[in-house]
Amino acid sequence: xxxxxxxxxxxxxxxxxxxxxxxxxxxxxxxxxxxxxxxxxxxxxxxxxxxxxxxxxxxxxxxxxxxxxxxxxxxxxxxxxxxxxxxxxxxxxxxxxxxxxxxxxxxxxxxxxxxxxxxxxxxxxxxxxxxxxxxxxxxxxxxxxxxxxxxxxxxxxxxxxxxxxxxxxxxxxxxxxxxxxxxxxxxxxxxxxxxxxxxxxxxxxxxxxxxxxxxxxxxxxxxxxxxxxxxxxxxxxxxxxxxxxxxxxxxxxxxxxxxxxxxxxxxxxxxxxxxxxxxxxxxxxxxxxxxxxxxxxxxxxxxxxxxxxxxxxxxxxxxxxxxxxxxxxxxxxxxxxxxxxxxxxxxxxxxxxxxxxxxxxxxxxxxxxxxxxxxxxxxxxxxxxxxxxxxxxxxxxxxxxxxxxxxxxxxxxxxxxxxxxxxxxxxxxxxxxxxxxxxxxxxxxxxxxxxxxxxxxxxxxxxxxxxxxxxxxxxxxxxxxxxxxxxxxxxxxxxxxxxxxxxxxxxxxxxxxxxxxxxxxxxxxxxxxxxxxxxxxxxxxxxxxxxxxxxxxxxxxxxxxxxxxxxxxxxxxxxxxxxxxxxxxxxxxxxxxxxxxxxxxxxxxxxxxxxxxxxxxxxxxxxxxxxxxxxxxxxxxxxxxxxxxxxxxxxxxxxxxxxxxxxxxxxxxxxxxxxxxxxxxxxxxxx
Amino acid sequence: xxxxxxxxxxxxxxxxxxxxxxxxxxxxxxxxxxxxxxxxxxxxxxxxxxxxxxxxxxxxxxxxxxxxxxxxxxxxxxxxxxxxxxxxxxxxxxxxxxx
Numbered sequence: 001x002x003x004x005x006x007x008x009x010x011x012x013x014x015x016x017x018x019x020x021x022x023x024x025x026x027x028x029x030x031x032x033x034x035x036x037x038x039x040x041x042x043x044x045x046x047x048x049x050x051x052x053x054x055x056x057x058x059x060x061x062x063x064x065x066x067x068x069x070x071x072x073x074x075x076x077x078x079x080x081x082x083x084x085x086x087x088x089x090x091x092x093x094x095x096x097x098x099x100x101x102x103x104x105x106x107x108x109x110x111x112x113x114x115x116x117x118x119x120x121x122x123x124x125x126x127x128x129x130x131x132x133x134x135x136x137x138x139x140x141x142x143x144x145x146x147x148x149x150x151x152x153x154x155x156x157x158x159x160x161x162x163x164x165x166x167x168x169x170x171x172x173x174x175x176x177x178x179x180x181x182x183x184x185x186x187x188x189x190x191x192x193x194x195x196x197x198x199x200x201x202x203x204x205x206x207x208x209x210x211x212x213x214x215x216x217x218x219x220x221x222x223x224x225x226x227x228x229x230x231x232x233x234x235x236x237x238x239x240x241x242x243x244x245x246x247x248x249x250x251x252x253x254x255x256x257x258x259x260x261x262x263x264x265x266x267x268x269x270x271x272x273x274x275x276x277x278x279x280x281x282x283x284x285x286x287x288x289x290x291x292x293x294x295x296x297x298x299x300x301x302x303x304x305x306x307x308x309x310x311x312x313x314x315x316x317x318x319x320x321x322x323x324x325x326x327x328x329x330x331x332x333x334x335x336x337x338x339x340x341x342x343x344x345x346x347x348x349x350x351x352x353x354x355x356x357x358x359x360x361x362x363x364x365x366x367x368x369x370x371x372x373x374x375x376x377x378x379x380x381x382x383x384x385x386x387x388x389x390x391x392x393x394x395x396x397x398x399x400x401x402x403x404x405x406x407x408x409x410x411x412x413x414x415x416x417x418x419x420x421x422x423x424x425x426x427x428x429x430x431x432x433x434x435x436x437x438x439x440x441x442x443x444x445x446x447x448x449x450x451x452x453x454x455x456x457x458x459x460x461x462x463x464x465x466x467x468x469x470x471x472x473x474x475x476x477x478x479x480x481x482x483x484x485x486x487x488x489x490x491x492x493x494x495x496x497x498x499x500x501x502x503x504x505x506x507x508x509x510x511x512x513x514x515x516x517x518x519x520x521x522x523x524x525x526x527x528x529x530x531x532x533x534x535x536x537x538x539x540x541x542x543x544x545x546x547x548x549x550x551x552x553x554x555x556x557x558x559x560x561x562x563x564x565x566x567x568x569x570x571x572x573x574x575x576x577x578x579x580x581x582x583x584x585x586x587x588x589x590x591x592x593x594x595x596x597x598x599x600x601x602x603x604x605x606x607x608x609x610x611x612x613x614x615x616x617x618x619x620x621x622x623x624x625x626x627x628x629x630x631x632x633x634x635x636x637x638x639x640x641x642x643x644x645x646x647x648x649x650x651x652x653x654x655x656x657x658x659x660x661x662x663x664x665x666x667x668x669x670x671x672x673x674x675x676x677x678x679x680x681x682x683x684x685x686x687x
Numbered sequence: 688x689x690x691x692x693x694x695x696x697x698x699x700x701x702x703x704x705x706x707x708x709x710x711x712x713x714x715x716x717x718x719x720x721x722x723x724x725x726x727x728x729x730x731x732x733x734x735x736x737x738x739x740x741x742x743x744x745x746x747x748x749x750x751x752x753x754x755x756x757x758x759x760x761x762x763x764x765x766x767x768x769x770x771x772x773x774x775x776x777x778x779x780x781x782x783x784x785x786x
Contacts, residue, residue: 661782664717668709 001048002055002086005104005157008044008114011037012121013150016143023139034142035125038149042118045111052111056512059083083107083516087223089159103159105222108513109291109360113156116367117281121149123485124276127375130481131272131382141181141270148174152281156288160220161210164289168206168253171282172199178277179269191268198262202252206289209245212238213296222292226518229295236299243300246289247311254286255341256348257318263341264325267333267389271378274333279340279374280367287347291360294351298520303354308441312352316445318345323452327459331389332377335460339415340370342449346430353442355433356522357510361500362426364509368496369414369422372489376408379482380464384475391460396469400476403483405465407490412461414493416454416539419532425497428532429525436525450535454542462547502527693734701727714766714776718759725755 015037023030089103104110125145132141151174155167180192214220216238217228229239250256255263266278277283290297290311301309322342329335343366350359377389383401385393398405414421417428427450435443469475477483500509510524658669700723707720729748736744770776 663778663781664709671705671709 001044002051002106003088005044005048005106005110005114006088008041008048008118009150009153009157011041011044011150012146012153016146016150019139019143019146023143030139030142031125031129034146035122035129037146038118038122038125041149041153042122045114045118048106049111049115052106052108053512055086056083056108085110085223085515085517087159089221100162100220101160102163104157105159106157107515109288109515110157112360112364112513113288114153116364117149117152117156120276120280120367120371121145121152123371123488124272124375127275127378127482127485128270128272130479131378132270135270137181141178144174144178144181145273145276148178148277148282152285155285158222160222161213161225161293162220164222164292165206165210168249168285168289169203171277171285172196172203172253175199175266175277175282178273179266181269181273185268188268191262191265195262195266198259199252202249202259205245205248205252207249209242209249212242212245213293216242223518225293226295229293229299230518230520236302239296239300241300243297244310246293246296247314250286250290250348251314252286253289254283254344254348255318255322256286256314256345257321260318260322260341264329264334264337267331267337271333271374271381274337275371275374275378278337279370283340283344284347284363284367287344287351287359287363290348290351291356291363294356295518295520297351298354298522301352303352304520305438309352312349312439312442315345315347315349315352316442318342319349319445319449320452321345323449323456326452326456330391332380332391332394332460332464333374333389335391335456336370336373336377339373339453339456342453343370343415346427346446346449349442349446350430350433353430353434353439354437354522355430355525357500357514357524358426358429358433360513361509362430365414365422365426365493365496368489369411369493372407372411372486372493373415375482375486375489376404376411379404379478379486380408382482383478384473385471386473388471391463393471394464394469395467395471396465397475398465400469401465401478403477403486407483407486408465409461410490410493412457414497416457416543417450417535418454418539419536420494420497420501422493422495422497424532424536425501428527428535429500429502431535432528432531433525435528435531437523447535447538451538451542454539455546458543458546503529503532690734690738693730697727697730697734700724700730712777712779714769714778715763717778718762718766721762722755722759725751 012034015033018033019030023033026032085105085107087103087105089101089105092100092102094100125142128141128145132138135141148171151167151170153167155164155171158164158167176192176196179195180189183189183192210220213225213228216235217225219225219228228235248259251259263278263283267274269278297303297311301311303309303311319342322338322340322345326335326338326342329338343362347359347362347366350356350362380394380397380401381387381389383404384397410421414423417423427446431443431446431450434440434446498504498506500507514522704720704722704724704727707723708717711717711720729751732744732748732751734744736742736748766776769778769781773780
């Protein structure tokens with residue numbers, strides 16, 4: 001199976017084609033094809049995982065490595081018999097003596113990602129049969145899901161950076177299609193375009209990074225690139241530039257500050273899509289890229305030296321920005337979206353502090369519990385509020401929707417990092433690694449993030465499930481196709497973290513997933529009991545404080561209206577409400593600035609700035625200001641601008657006559673140009 | 688027979704085609720003139736092919752014939768639409784591209 005993982009990728013792609021051509025005529029309108037294909041892919045992934053584990057175990061015995069748990073501690077080096085990845089590739093095309101290959105590169109990370117993608121995808125497919133049941137584009141929806149699954153798997157198994165880029169763009173396309181799935185609503189199509197363009201901004205960085213790596217290493221192969229990055233110290237500068245460029249790609253795709261603004265808007269898509277694409281799989285593509293080409297980042301950012309590097313810094317800022325913005329959201333999906341941003345920040349920060357295993361492990365657990373939370377939110381809107389996600393219309397749903405309630409609670413506790421749920425193990429691993437390798441600043445950021453996470457999830461759970469029901473409908477539990485995936489994911493969220501429960505001596509995840517060849521010598525920190533206690537108590541404290549705020553509201557009258565009375569609190573709230581003004585910056589300043597002609601922008605600048613200055617200086621300075629306004633602004637600058645505009649207009653008038661609109665006139669120009677060029681060619685070749 | 692004779696014929700036909708494209712007003716006639724130009728090129732190719740004892744020119748000519756057929760299909764469709772919208776095939780009246 002490890003040599004033929006392409007089948008796992010091909011099945012959903014095939015299903016996409018079948019649904020596209022025959023979907024509407026099938027008895028279940030294409031859903032059965034999609035579910036069969038992704039289920040087969042899931043079985044294939046499990047099979048591949050089992051074979052990979054066998055391979056790891058076999059090589060351990062062969063190499064005679066003593067001890068069952070010791071391997072993770074050892075410096076990874078091919079010298080002591082690492083487990084080689086299984087690579088299959090064939091030439092896609094050849095150009096200028098360069099082979100562009102496609103293929104599969106299978107190691108522990110690939111196998112883990114395939115497992116996560118197909119698992120979540122399968123559950124989302126099943127969930128959608130209930131959630132999307134009456135949608136008029138039901139068939140098309142399943143075609144989109146199939147295409148997404150195939151693209152994501154293409155990205156995951158890629159043997160070269162170029163193939164990775166292809167998958168990367170394909171998942172971006174699917175994300176665009178599915179965010180704008182209900183495109184009749186203008187808001188939704190705007191969100192889709194925003195997501196597409198924002199991630200595309202990051203993709204430019206990715207493409208440049210790939211080209212730099214190719215020119216430096218002379219190959220697109222992942223193995224070759226990583227080997228190049230590890231070979232010596234004389235290539236540090238080029239690796240630094242390449243990793244900055246790749247980091248920009250990661251920022252776009254994985255919603256890192258400051259390119260995260262598309263992710264909350266992406267919640268315009270159907271909820272299962274949010275769970276699959278914008279929580280569990282596509283948005284972690286950036287983290288996956290970071291993990292896949294880790295030697296490049298490790299050497300480029302000199303992570304082994306400790307201190308502050310760009311990657312960890314971006315991740316750290318993202319944690320705080322995402323978590324603080326999650327507080328002021330009224331839409332339950334937006335709370336989860338900002339939470340996703342913040343958790344992705346944890347992963348990128350973990351990569352930045354050298355905690356490779358912790359980052360990938362957090363990716364794994366986060367995919368499970370965040371998919372659970374999103375599907376739970378979808379269930380709430382499906383059965384509780386009739387397709388509203390506004391938490392002001394929820395409340396008191398815990399009695400009406402017990403399964404959704406309990407699974408959501410499990411997901412929230414896992415996200416908050418409460419022992420012994422999945423999130424605890426992975427978050428703790430990130431923190432302990434940050435703390436032990438000279439990244440104390442990021443340890444503190446991580447702890448603050450943990451506090452905020454627990455607090456906003458408490459708020460979210462309270463508003464949704466406790467108190468009185470504030471909606472106008474009759475809430476009821478969702479049907480079985482919706483609750484079954486919730487229960488499965490909740491089970492995984494409870495036990496999933498145990499796979500790498502280091503204090504209990506279980507390091508299976510490290511053992512199976514961490515590459516042992518072509519990998520930097522990453523240090524693994526030991527489990528730290530005091531730190532774990534601190535992080536859990538911080539989370540519990542946050543839950544306690546928030547619950548106190550929420551449940552005992554009437555006693556807190558002195559806090560009531562704080563935002564109205566206290567100017568500092570109000571401005572803080574406004575700052576959060578306006579999302580740190582980043583959207584404003586992007587849309588109103590940057591986009592408008594480019595869109596409007598520069599002359600008009602300058603005129604506006606003069607009018608507002610000088611006018612504003614006039615008002616600001618008060619009565620005494622009015623005359624001076626007016627003088628300046630009339631003489632300098634109106635007569636001087638304006639005249640210059642108008643004159644230049646007139647000049648351009650006149651020039652346009654001359655050129656306008658050329659654009660007669662007559663087809664034959666245009667044909668004449670073409671012939672004349674060809675004639676002139678051939679005469680020129682003749683003269684040049686004769687002389 | 689000399690090669691030159693073919694080339695002169697081809698140049699003449701090409702010139703007729705250019706004149707037709709630039710001067711005729713009727714869209715259908717313009718299309719026909721384009722065909723003339725293409726066939727002038729075909730004559731060139733076949734003449735060179737025959738005089739150089741090389742089959743490639745013939746193959747090219749075949750391709751050009753096929754592409755010309757496709758092109759005239761598209762062109763006729765456009766002329767038909769122009770006729771339907773403007774109630775005349777007169778190309779002078781097609782000037783909405785004006786800047």
